[in-house]
Amino acid sequence: MSERPLVLVADDDPGVRYTLRELLETLGAEVAEAADGEEALRRFEARPPALLVTDLRMPGMDGLALLRRVRERSPAARVVVVTAHGSERQAVEAMKAGAFDYFRKPFETEELLAVARRALEAARLAAENERLAAELALSRTMVFASPAMTRLAGLVARVAPRDVNVLITGESGTGKERVAEAIVRASRRAAAPLVRFNCAALTPELAEAELFGHARGAFTGAVRARPGLFGEADGGTLLLDEVGELAPSSQGKLLRVLQDGEVRPVGEERARRVDVRVLAATHRDLAAEVARGAFRQDLYYRLKVVELRVPPLRERPEDVPLLARHFLARYAARFGVPSPPPSEGLLARLAAWTWPGNVRELENAVESLVALSRDGELDPSLLPGGPVGAARPPLGLRERVEAYERGLLVEALRAARGNQSEAARALGLPRVTLHDKLRRLGLAADGEGEG
Structure with missing residues (x-):
């Protein structure tokens, strides 16, 4: 069953609120009420509605002020204003301030319902577009087909457009940074800077x-002033990777920035305002870190307005074959060799392994398979759990260079139909140099044409 859209009605007249509730509920909406602008703003911030219907004349914060405050917080908010008969000038002013539409009081039932239907349909279409954009953003950064990842894509779709802090948790190698990138791509800050910081990379002072x-001159080596990453991310997003490693002193300063929206650079007296959305990622159990006193509880709750857990690969085995084919194609292109088709036996071996290193370990294993392949044949014995008994470590620089060079040589020989002289000319190498390289890389074979 689809979720009922929420409509918030703000009016100081209980009778009008009752009438609006009765009418709006006929559209299948859930209706919440507020007796004045201040209460309406609090309710809006606690749970943003699909539609806000507000009277213009209310004591304290009137409808026009409420409209402007709401639009400051949520530029896409849909607000319909109710005007007294004969106050068209106020209605025009409200429309200029961003109101979706208006109707007059005393209102005609059909006029009210028509306006509300259009507003709710616009909200529904916008929400659907946001969902599709977020799912597309996640599919651009991650390969998946499993129910667990499809559910995560749905959560990304919900949270991406809402300007709240998000805590992304999960084991190492699951793709937490890719989830953060998907959130940014589907957010209203997509065109603004995305700045990354590894909290474990520096000492507390340098961090x-x-x-x-x-x-x-704030410290030794500070030969010029710097705005800092919060300054660089102003208007955009800051990704705090491995936030569980942040030193206690830095945790307190980060909390103040999140609370006040102000940053005070080291060595300066004055703070300045910044507009930054914070995404934080960690493989640690921060709740457990809070319990043992290693992480501030108040900072923990500030960071996890929404928490997204990226499931480990063992919880989504359906994704292993898709990921394997994706990485096979990637590294075949990188090393200049044909993309080897994986056998059913190879895919079964891949699916049977638990992948404690998650997607990163799978990628390293496939990279090694392609780099060490011969004539398009993959060697399953190199996989985790095979005769070697353990996963191969990630390829080093020398192995990667040799794999790339091997791929170029194989392609040149294939294009020259095994003629080494012709392949050497195509590569711009002396034939003897090509022969030495083939021998060193284990590619020399009997029967190769000499030309």
Whole structure:
């Protein structure tokens, strides 16, 4: 069953609120009420509705002020205003301020319902577009078909357009950074900067200077002022990777930025405002870290307005064959060799392994298979759990270079139909150099044409 759209009605007259509730519920909407602008704003911030219907004349914060405050917080919010008969000038002012539409009081039932239907349909279409955009964004950064990842895509679709902090949790190698990228792509900050910071990479002192900026001469080596990563991300998004590694002193300063929206660079007296959405990622159990006193509880709750858990690969075995084919094609192209078709036996071996290193381990294993393939044949014995008994470590620089070189040589020989002289000319190499390379890389074979 689809979720009922929420409509918030703001009016100081209980009778009008009752009438609006009765009418709007006939459209299948859930209706919440507020007796004045301040209460309506609190309710809007606690749970943004699909539609806000507000009277213009209310004590305290009137409808026009409420409209402007709501639009500041949520530029896409749909607000319909109710005007008294004869106050068309106010209605025009409300439309200029971003109102979706208006109707007059005393209102005609059909007029009210027509306006509300259009607003709710616009909200539904916008939500559907946001969902599809977020699912597309996640599919562009991750390969999946499993129910677990499809559910995660749905959650990304919900949270991406809403400007809240998100805590992304999951084991190492699951793709937490890819989820963060999908959130940014589907957010209203997609065109603004995405700045990344690894919280485990620097000492506490350097981490604070990197995050919050510093004045010239604030410490040894600070030969010029820097705005810091919060300054660089102003208007955009800051991804705090491995946030569980952040030092206690830095945790307190980060909390103040999240609470106040202000950054004070190291060595400066004055703070300045920043507009930054924070995404945080960690493989640690932050709740357990809070319990043992290693992570601030108040910061934990500030970061996890929404928490998204990326499932490990063993919980989504349906994704293993898709990922394997994806990585086979990627590394075959990178090493300049034909993409080897995986056998059913190879895919079964891949699916049977638990992949403690998750997607990263699978990628490394497939990269090794392609790099060490001969004539398009993959060697399953190199896989985790095979005769070697363990997963191969990630390829080093020398192995990667040799794999790429091997691929170029194989392609040149294939194009020359095994003629080494012709292949050497195509590669711009002396034939003897080509022969030495083939021998060194284990590609020399009997019967190759000499030309």
